[in-house]
Amino acid sequence: MIRLAHLVTHPVQYQAPLFRRIAVEPDIEFTSFFQTDVSTQPHLDPGFNKLVNWDVPMLDGYTHRFLPSIGPNNKITFWRPWTYGFGRALTEGKFDALWISGYLRPAYWAAILAAKRRGVRVLIRDDLHEWSKQRGGAKRAAKRLLFSLFSPVVDRFLAIGSLNRGYYLKLGVKSESIFLMPYAVDNSFFQRLARSASLKREGLRKELGLQIGRPIILFVGKLHKRKGASDLLESYLRLVSLKVDRPPYLLFVGDGEERGGLEARTKGSCADSIRFLGFQSQTELPRFYDLCDVFVMPSREEPWGLVLNEAMNAGRAIISNERVGSAADLLVDGVNGYFYETAKIDSLTDALQKILSNPARLRAMGEQSLRIINRWSFEDDVTGLRAALGLNSPNKYRSTDHCQVSNLASE
Numbered sequence: 392m393i394r395l396a397h398l399v400t401h402p403v404q405y406q407a408p409l410f411r412r413i414a415v416e417p418d419i420e421f422t423s424f425f426q427t428d429v430s431t432q433p434h435l436d437p438g439f440n441k442l443v444n445w446d447v448p449m450l451d452g453y454t455h456r457f458l459p460s461i462g463p464n465n466k467i468t469f470w471r472p473w474t475y476g477f478g479r480a481l482t483e484g485k486f487d488a489l490w491i492s493g494y495l496r497p498a499y500w501a502a503i504l505a506a507k508r509r510g511v512r513v514l515i516r517d518d519l520h521e522w523s524k525q526r527g528g529a530k531r532a533a534k535r536l537l538f539s540l541f542s543p544v545v546d547r548f549l550a551i552g553s554l555n556r557g558y559y560l561k562l563g564v565k566s567e568s569i570f571l572m573p574y575a576v577d578n579s580f581f582q583r584l585a586r587s588a589s590l591k592r593e594g595l596r597k598e599l600g601l602q603i604g605r606p607i608i609l610f611v612g613k614l615h616k617r618k619g620a621s622d623l624l625e626s627y628l629r630l631v632s633l634k635v636d637r638p639p640y641l642l643f644v645g646d647g648e649e650r651g652g653l654e655a656r657t658k659g660s661c662a663d664s665i666r667f668l669g670f671q672s673q674t675e676l677p678r679f680y681d682l683c684d685v686f687v688m689p690s691r692e693e694p695w696g697l698v699l700n701e702a703m704n705a706g707r708a709i710i711s712n713e714r715v716g717s718a719a720d721l722l723v724d725g726v727n728g729y730f731y732e733t734a735k736i737d738s739l740t741d742a743l744q745k746i747l748s749n750p751a752r753l754r755a756m757g758e759q760s761l762r763i764i765n766r767w768s769f770e771d772d773v774t775g776l777r778a779a780l781g782l783n784s785p786n787k788y789r790s791t792d793h794c795q796v797s798n799l800a801s802e
Contacts, residue, residue, distance in 0.1 A: 393780050394485055396511075397423040398477065398502050399492040400467050401430040402449040404673055405697055406492070408577040411452035412769045418782060422454045422484060426474045426498065427464040446672040456480065470497060478505035488512040488780055490549070494541065507544050514547040514779055516572060518694035520554035521561065522714040538562040547779040551695060552720040572775035574695045574717065578768050581704035582761075584677035588705075595682055599642075599666055606639040606747050609683035609707075611676065611698045612690070614647030619689030619734070624653055624665075626739040631661050638664065639747060644679050646670045680705035684753055685746055688715050691734050703727070703764040708756035710742045721767060727759035 395413075399406070402425055414421045433444040458480075464472035481489065489506040491499050494515050506513050538559075548564055550556035551574035559569055588595075593603075601607065608627065612618045620643060627641045643653070646669050657665045671679065676698075680686065686702035688711040695716040699709060703721060709728035711718035724730045729746055731738040746753060777783045 392418050392420055393782065394420045394487045395422070395490060395780070396481060396484065396486040396488070397421065397490045397492070398499065399423065400426045400472070400496075401428065402455075403430065404445045404447050404449055405576060407447070407449040407451075407453075408580065409575070409769050409772055410455075412773060413776065414453040416773065416777070419777075419780070422456065422486075424477060424480065425455060425457050426460065426472045427467065428457055429465045429467070443670070444672075446674050469495075474498060477502055478509070481505060481509055481511055486511055488514060488546075490514040490516065490776075493517050494537075503541075503544055512546040512780075513544060514549055515541070515545050516549035516551065518551055518555060518574065518716065520552075520558040520694065520716055522554075523692055523694040523716060535562055538564065542568075549775065549779060552716055554716050554719045555694075570775050570779040572772050572779070573720070573767050574697065574700075575768050575772055576697050576700045576704070578700075578704050578764060581677055581680075581701050584674065585681045585705035588678040588681040591678070592682055595678055599668075601640055605637055606684040606750075606753075607682055608639050608641045608743065609644065609679055609686050609702070610642065610689070611644045611671075611679065611686070611702070612688075612696075614643065614645055614649040614653060616649060617690060617692040618647075619691050620645075620649060620653060621656075622691075622734055622736060622739060623687050623689045624656060625736050626743060627665070628660055629736065629740045630743050631664065633744070635744065635747070637747070639684075639743075641665045642679065642683065643667045644669070644671050644676070676701060677705060680707060683707060685710060685728070685743075687711070687739075687743075688718060689739065690715050693717075700764060700767070703760040706757040706761040708746055708753050709760060710739070710746060721760075721763060723759070723763065727756045727763055 410421065410423055413419060430445065431449055433442050436443040458474035459476055460472045460474045462473060489502065489511050491502060491513070493499060494517055503513050542564055548559050548569045549572040550559060550569050551572065556569055560566060596603065610620055610623055614620050631638050641664065643666065650667060654667055680702045685708045686699065688696050688699045688709065690696060691714065693715040697717065699711065699717040699721060702709060709722055710731060711722050712731055712733040713719065714733045722728050722730060729742040731742040
């Protein structure tokens, strides 16, 4: 039996089902420690710029504890919330290993030191890669210094994908210390809701005022510059100016600071073919994935992008660029969609035109998306975690070959 502690700032809707899956492993006693419960109640999400109340259970089915805090704990910053008592909890729980979601917080550094003083193994899982964020020379140097200090005290690094793994290697982490624990969503949840949504697809199409027979392009995410929504809009406007057969619709699901500017850009330019649908909860999103024909992930900076996983669970073709973490592993060019050059409007327009020009190929690509995403699941997460904990053979999940689904797509 391995007693595994997990530390993260707050409950996350994507992580909860994974925690429930880990909790049923017969030889892992799992406890998640949170610094704040702010995400479990209605709260202002600065990214969406609106009040958010997640509609999925985030605390059911696994053991968890909220750490006591000094001062207010309803805001998450580099320093806050400031919690205490974690070292004592490690001792009282007789934990064998500590898994931390992230590393760039003083509270996490203190937790690593507390674990090492008690002989507890430390595992780090984070989502950064070479292009996930713009970094100057000073930041890059600071990151290398930080990892030179981390490497001797962190026992395992849990890579979420190939770009993340490559970043660890570039920062000096030894390959034998890196284990693949792919960034996945609850595939069964999204596939079940997508199947249910398909029975009501025409009702949603009618509700949105969309004509039958016209393809639908979908964007899901925060409407921020780094998410590339403006790139998609410009590419769409260029595409429809070409007078293509079956002119497509463009749906934006999400909210944020760029929404007003995007809406203003559409006035007088195909406004009847573009919809801004605002923020949608997790249980509502599968309706839009099912409705669309192609999902576009145009982010200029994206550590991962789980909405791409979600769209693939609805069996949809995808378009993305090489700097999106999830696309590097889940998009196989010409098989389940197409890559385009980051922030290049012409390149994205060409990809849209190519993918929409052949409806039969578009459907086949969607089928391939579903096939690929079934190989990137919570079961693979558990296998990778077990390998990192020494509970099964580590060879498979140390292999570079298994960091890319593209190697599996031809099987």
